[in-house]
Amino acid sequence: MTARRPALSGYRMMWLYVMFDLPVGTAAERKAAARFRKFLLDRGFEMAQFSVYLRFAESKEAAETHIARIRDALPRKGKVHIVAITDKQYGNARIFAGRKRERSAGNPDQLALF
Amino acid sequence: MMAGRVVEIAEDGRHLAKSRGFLTVSADGAEIGRVPLDDIAAVVASAHAITYSNTLLVALAERGAPLVVCGANHRPAAVLWAADGHHDQAGRMSEQAAAPLPLKKRLWAQVVSAKIESQGATLESVGAPHEGFALLARKVRSGDPDNVEAQAARRYWPLLFGEDFRRERAGGGVNAMLNYAYTVLRAGTARAIMAAGLHPSLGLAHRQRGNAFALADDLMEPFRPVADLLVHDVVSGGATEVDRETKPELARILITDMSSGDGVSPVAACLERLALSAARCFAGTARKLDLPRRTLPLEG
Numbered sequence: 001m002t003a004r005r006p007a008l009s010g011y012r013m014m015w016l017y018v019m020f021d022l023p024v025g026t027a028a029e030r031k032a033a034a035r036f037r038k039f040l041l042d043r044g045f046e047m048a049q050f051s052v053y054l055r056f057a058e059s060k061e062a063a064e065t066h067i068a069r070i071r072d073a074l075p076r077k078g079k080v081h082i083v084a085i086t087d088k089q090y091g092n093a094r095i096f097a098g099r100k101r102e103r104s105a106g107n108p109d110q111l112a113l114f
Numbered sequence: 115m116m117a118g119r120v121v122e123i124a125e126d127g128r129h130l131a132k133s134r135g136f137l138t139v140s141a142d143g144a145e146i147g148r149v150p151l152d153d154i155a156a157v158v159a160s161a162h163a164i165t166y167s168n169t170l171l172v173a174l175a176e177r178g179a180p181l182v183v184c185g186a187n188h189r190p191a192a193v194l195w196a197a198d199g200h201h202d203q204a205g206r207m208s209e210q211a212a213a214p215l216p217l218k219k220r221l222w223a224q225v226v227s228a229k230i231e232s233q234g235a236t237l238e239s240v241g242a243p244h245e246g247f248a249l250l251a252r253k254v255r256s257g258d259p260d261n262v263e264a265q266a267a268r269r270y271w272p273l274l275f276g277e278d279f280r281r282e283r284a285g286g287g288v289n290a291m292l293n294y295a296y297t298v299l300r301a302g303t304a305r306a307i308m309a310a311g312l313h314p315s316l317g318l319a320h321r322q323r324g325n326a327f328a329l330a331d332d333l334m335e336p337f338r339p340v341a342d343l344l345v346h347d348v349v350s351g352g353a354t355e356v357d358r359e360t361k362p363e364l365a366r367i368l369i370t371d372m373s374s375g376d377g378v379s380p381v382a383a384c385l386e387r388l389a390l391s392a393a394r395c396f397a398g399t400a401r402k403l404d405l406p407r408r409t410l411p412l413e414g
Contacts, residue, residue, distance in 0.1 A: 041134035044150025055150070111298075111365035112121045112149050113358065114128055114139040 013087035014063040018045060018053045018070060022078030032075040039073045056108055057084075118155025118179075118305075118382055120298055120365045126163040132170040151177060155368055155382060156301035160184040180304045182297065189283065190297055193304055193314075193327065200311025207313045209396040219257030221395055221403055222318040227254040228336035228405040230266045235408035236339040240346055242273045258319075270339075274346060288349060290356045295341035295364040296334070300327065302368045302382050303334040303389075310389035312396075333388055336405055337381055341367045372406040379406075 018040060022033040037053075043066065045053035057063035063084050074080060095102045121137065123130065129140045136148040137157070151173050159181065166181075171194060174181055181194035200206065234247025247266060254262045271281050275288055282289050307314050307329055317328025325331060344364055353360045368382040379387075384406040391404035 038134065041136075044135045044152050046148075056153075058153075108119060108149075108153075109362050109365075110119055110369050111362040112119055112147065113361060114121070114123050114125065114147055 012059050014057040014060060014084050015087065015090040016045075016055045016057055016063055016066055017048070017081075017083040017085070018055075019081040019083070020051050020078060022051075022075055022080075029077065033078070036073065036075045040070075043069060054105075056105075060084075118302075118368065119149060119153050120156050120158060120301065120368065121149055121154055122158040122160060122361065122365070123164050124160050124361075126161045128161065128163075129165045129167075130157075130170055131167040132173045137170060137174075151179075154179045156298070156305060157181045158184060158297060158301060178305055178309050180301055180308065182301045182304075184297065189293060190300060190327070193301075195304075195314070196308055199308035203311040206311035206393050206396070207316075209398075210312050210316050210393070213396045216256070217395065218318045220401075221392065222332070223254045223256050223258055224403045224405060225318065225332055225335050226258045226263045227251045228403075229338065230254065230262065232336050232339040232408055233266055233270045233342075236343045236346070237270070237273050239343055240274065244273075274342060275349075287354055288345060291345045291348060291353070291360060291364060292342065294356045294361065295344055295367050296338065298365050299334050299337055299341050299367050299381070300330055303330040303337075303385050306382075306385035306389040307333065309386060310393045312389060312393055329392075333385070333392065337367070337385070340370055340372070340381060340408070344370070372408060381406075 020036065022036065023029045024033050040053045041047075043055070045055040048054040055066060057066055067082055067084070070080070070082060090104065093104050095104055121139075123139070125141075127141055131138050131140065132151070133148070135151055137151055137154060138145050139147045154174065154177065156179055157174060171181065175194070175196040178196055178199055180196075182190050183192040183194070185191040228251075230247055230251040234244040234251070237244035237247065246269065250262055250266050253260070267281075271279055279288065281292070283293065304314060304327065312329060314327050314329050315325070317325065318332045319328075341364070344367055348360050348363050353363075356364075369380045371378045371380055372384050373379075387404045388406075391400060391402070394400035395403060
């Protein structure tokens with residue numbers, strides 16, 4: 001209720017990792033893989049690494065909605081892992097670029113100020 | 115239900131565009147940030163020199179996310195509205211336009227009563243005297259002919275912000291902070307009204323004739339005291355103006371939890387339910403607006 005207390009609990013907020021390994025041997029397979037990648041971008045997933053996409057979801061329900069949409073857009077061949085973790089767990093992730101520690105994205109503020 | 119994020123463009127020279135599923139913000143030709151389009155509740159443009167791509171404006175309209183163009187002191191000057199917000203928009207708007215005056219007066223009384231109760235809850239939250247407000251809320255009659263709303267306001271502001279405080283729209287300091295929180299609230303209300311297939315200009319209270327956002331201003335009334343509480347907390351924390359520190363706090367208005375028939379939901383979701391219930395009342399299939407009650411602050 002007040003500005004000092006978080007209105008969204010860190011246990012309700014989720015992060016979704018989508019990891020995929022899709023065949024790219026034929027032109028049709030490459031096309032299907034590109035379509036899936038573009039689908040993830042259109043749905044607001046950002047690339048964390050090649051074949052690993054990441055998205056914030058404000059609640060468990062919102063995460064389930066995203067997962068249902070992905071299921072409807074799965075390519076015919078290849079393997080896709082979807083991992084949902086809480087914001088608290090995401091906060092413990094250790095991210096390295098080379099040997100240097102990078103800060104995780106952090107959960108988005110209610111206000112995006114530019 | 116998504117509460118959604120508010121995107122504010124507060125610095126000159128920004129260019130807004132769409133890239134795949136994202137709104138992108140660029141400065142000097144380089145991207146400085148992106149927000150998933152599906153997560154956006156509203157875009158508030160408060161800087162002067164901003165450019166937009168048409169593709170982005172279409173994408174926002176398709177998602178029912180209003181673009182609020184602000185003038186001085188964060189007061190909205192225009193809202194870019196989706197031409198087709200709901201599949202039965204034409205039907206609902208004609209019912210809204212045909213709503214008889216007694217119905218609108220009854221609904222207005224419900225809104226005013228809920229607002230006064232909410233003012234009492236805000237005063238209680240800050241430890242101020244609030245006992246008279248429940249009684250005032252019950253005194254509101256159809257159309258509020260006794261202007262109980264104004265009676266409550268005269269008591270409310272000095273109790274919340276002190277005897278010297280005057281609520282002035284053009285004022286700075288606390289007044290500007292209130293304007294800011296209300297602008298975010300109004301954008302969220304506009305989105306809910308659009309999603310319910312209603313027209314923003316056809317309000318409940320005749321006093322607002324000539325206001326293009328009359329219905330948004332009507333339906334947001336019971337939520338204003340929640341915004342007032344956010345401002346009060348920010349001011350208690352030592353803030354004196356609208357700036358980079360206070361804006362994110364005030365923008366939390368849309369994700370602040372309130373209780374309703376369906377349990378605890380953020381203000382953004384309560385606004386959607388309220389707008390849908392207004393559509394049902396105009397259609398004659400309901401008599402009561404779905405108004406939220408105030409909960410005590412959640413322990414976090």
